[in-house]
Amino acid sequence: MAPLKIGARTLPHGLLLAPMAGVSDASFRLLCRRAGAEYTVSEMVSAKALCFEQRARASVPVRTAPLADISKEEAPMAIQLFGSESDFMREAAILLETGEYRGAKREAAPAAIDINMGCPVHKVVSNNEGSALMRDPDRAAAIVRAVKDAVKLPVTVKIRAGWDESSKNAPEFAKRMEAAGADLITVHGRTRQQFYAPFSDNRVIAAVKRAVKIPVVGNGDLFSAEDVRRMREETACDGVMIARGAMGNPFLFSEIVAMDEGTPYTPPTDKERIDTALFHAADMVKRKGERTGLAEARKHMLWYCKGLRGASAAREALTHARSLDEFRAVLYALIGMK
Ligand SMILES: Cc1cc2nc3c(=O)[nH]c(=O)nc-3n(C[C@H](O)[C@H](O)[C@H](O)COP(=O)(O)O)c2cc1C
Incomplete structure (x- = not known):
């Protein structure tokens, strides 16, 4: 398989660890990197909260900024923002690019700004954030354009198949994001209404891949090296992103690297x-x-x-x-x- 390019960066195996709020913190990202993940993404960071934190008195402790901390060992790492307002998204992206914000702790610059358009949680979608943006392509495109115009970092977008079964708009939606300036699209092959119910649909990922020229990363139900092989074959995706499959099993990345390199894989004792x-x-x-x-x-x-x-x-x-x-x-x- 061809290596995945994200901006100027090349990932030979195209192996990404997914963002997982409450799970993929620095310790988990570090372990996955050591096992073979080539790229990580922060837990989702509220653009608005990051901006408001800057306006608060210096004595108010920072709570959002630490989510964007980057240590040398876990880099390359993208920071994922969620939000529904272009102005906050732009402002937050600039803070993250410059590193000039209260509580910033980083040993490496972010590899990209990733925009969350997949979160299904009620609290998020009721603010028009996360996967709700898939129902509002104009707003979503405006966000991508605003962030892209504001920073030099690659801007990537993470989407689902669509909102529900009757509105699986991922291919057209991805095209809009590409036209708005997105450098890469990750697709989770489920709709918002499915949350995490079986099964993620590789056909949606394949359709997105056919629709756009930018790299497409496939995501959903990758629990083994064989799942990865099948997703690559069925979708022609440029990279794969693993979430739940790595929980308690960062070794999965080593297994995939071994498969790619044709070397035997010995599972951990x-x-x-x-x-x-x-x-x-x-x-x-x-x-x-x-x-x-x-x-x-x-x-x-x-x-x-x-x-x-x-x-x-x-x-x-x-x-x-x-x-x-x-x-x-x-x-x-x-x-x-x-
Ligand atoms: C506990 C948990 C937290 C998640 N948090 C995020 C998040 O912060 N941002 C995001 O884009 N996706 C988030 N996701 C979705 C995953 O990144 C991924 O798209 C989804 O789990 C499907 O991949 P999988 O089948 O490999 O688990 C989360 C998923 C889980 C299980």
């Missing part, structure tokens, strides 16, 4: 899986502090345990674990280690 989980938890604690880090790490631990014998008992024990040592005791007991 149970011990390697659990040690990765514990590294993940420790890194979250390091970055977020013990209380928040442990609370947020718990769900990741459960995902790593999936499929291991005794996982449901470990699930119960993990809800009571209050320290990294207790996490370790539970997870090691699961694989018969002390």
